[in-house]
Amino acid sequence: MANTPPTQDQNQSVVDRAREVIPGGAQTGLRAQAYNTGDIAFESASDATLTTVTDEQYTDYHLGFGPVILGHAHDDVDAAAQAAIDDGVLYGAGTTPLEVEVAERLVDLLPSVEMVNFCNSGSEATYHAIRLARAATGNKKVLKFEGCYHGWHDYVDVSVYPPTDRVGERYPESDGMLSAAVENTLIAPFNDPEAVNEILHEHGDELAAVILEPIPHSVGCLLPRIEFLETLREATAVHDVPLIFDEVISGFRHSPHGVQGEVGVTPDLTCVAKALGNGYPVAAVGGRADLLAQAGGDNESGVVISGTYSGSLPGLAAARETIDTIVANDVQAYLTDLGDRYRDGLNDLLEDHDINGRIVGHRSIFSVQFGVRGEPHNYEDILGLDEKRFHTFAAGMRERGHFFTPNPYKRHHLSAAHDETHLESYLDAADAVFADL
Numbered sequence: 001m002a003n004t005p006p007t008q009d010q011n012q013s014v015v016d017r018a019r020e021v022i023p024g025g026a027q028t029g030l031r032a033q034a035y036n037t038g039d040i041a042f043e044s045a046s047d048a049t050l051t052t053v054t055d056e057q058y059t060d061y062h063l064g065f066g067p068v069i070l071g072h073a074h075d076d077v078d079a080a081a082q083a084a085i086d087d088g089v090l091y092g093a094g095t096t097p098l099e100v101e102v103a104e105r106l107v108d109l110l111p112s113v114e115m116v117n118f119c120n121s122g123s124e125a126t127y128h129a130i131r132l133a134r135a136a137t138g139n140k141k142v143l144k145f146e147g148c149y150h151g152w153h154d155y156v157d158v159s160v161y162p163p164t165d166r167v168g169e170r171y172p173e174s175d176g177m178l179s180a181a182v183e184n185t186l187i188a189p190f191n192d193p194e195a196v197n198e199i200l201h202e203h204g205d206e207l208a209a210v211i212l213e214p215i216p217h218s219v220g221c222l223l224p225r226i227e228f229l230e231t232l233r234e235a236t237a238v239h240d241v242p243l244i245f246d247e248v249i250s251g252f253r254h255s256p257h258g259v260q261g262e263v264g265v266t267p268d269l270t271c272v273a274k275a276l277g278n279g280y281p282v283a284a285v286g287g288r289a290d291l292l293a294q295a296g297g298d299n300e301s302g303v304v305i306s307g308t309y310s311g312s313l314p315g316l317a318a319a320r321e322t323i324d325t326i327v328a329n330d331v332q333a334y335l336t337d338l339g340d341r342y343r344d345g346l347n348d349l350l351e352d353h354d355i356n357g358r359i360v361g362h363r364s365i366f367s368v369q370f371g372v373r374g375e376p377h378n379y380e381d382i383l384g385l386d387e388k389r390f391h392t393f394a395a396g397m398r399e400r401g402h403f404f405t406p407n408p409y410k411r412h413h414l415s416a417a418h419d420e421t422h423l424e425s426y427l428d429a430a431d432a433v434f435a436d437l
């Protein structure tokens, strides 16, 4: 039977059916935002291309919120995962050579990591990290920073995107959160060493952990001032409070050594996920051996770290292959150069079209932000974003074949499958869309 070409109706039918059985028509609220630029149902992806059920193709700058660092359907990563599948996906007892090999790579590459526990998502990793820190200190309170996202659980889903009139106070991001958890989460502005010193001075004895994205990409890109990171390191060490770097986005995307390796500030615990497995569900919490050893399972009062699927073999095989490919090919050098060229090209276009806006980013990540200028240092610096203009920009780029999530606070990602051709095509499209803005 001949293939019938898909029609726009097929797209609509998938979306309509999705809306009947899936809240918002997508697996997460943020994924549902793709509907801001028109209903969309994707069916396949390879290299830097995403394809819809109606065979429309887009260059993908979303990359599943960042994990796909080597490109979609990467042959070697998929072959490694397939080989693991062929050997059975889950044993659920004892250990395996594969998990030891991936753990050893994390210990070798990430300065803070002496021992590792695997899990499946960034949220699990930050949850485990906080539990380890609470157990070690006997304290309850956790300090986090406005604009940093550490996952969906009640300990940390506070003051990620507070509305303007709630900046500076604890802002629970979801209904249904446990008030005791929210009350035990302290918040501070990013990049403010004085605020950190004050809070540590006042609450040092009650704090279980300080957690941050060393580069908060959950709001585009806030580059950290080195004195801020150094103050955090010193103040937490003085008060014996574990410092947690959430490198779920940055780990293995910016450097195999993490931002901690780039800036020379070593936390006590580190969470990695996303780029670790090029899109396969695999994540880890690692860090000081004495903290991790609490989860050794060999004493009655120890920390429970649990999960039927933790250390699942296809994810670990993907992680081993992804790490080895990144390291062997110095993927970050390539992506940093390409990222610089996107940023330079976009900055030139903003100037040519006299548009009030800025391009922020680091290495393979960039964000186009309208209505604001200058380098952002904290959450307040992104409050004036022109959301409407960004939506128009995202829709115009999508019409021209370039997909990124139409959320003005999010970011573009590049992969090793992006190249010169994608760059030129993107900048040509941006030129045309900027002309109409």
Ligand SMILES: Cc1ncc(COP(=O)(O)O)c(C=O)c1O
Residues within 6 Å of the ligand: 065, 120, 121, 122, 123, 124, 126, 149, 150, 151, 152, 213, 218, 246, 247, 248, 249, 273
């Ligand atoms: C910095 C950071 N931490 C934690 C998480 C949570 O990870 P996951 O969505 O895998 O649970 C995310 C997810 O976007 C993240 O960006």
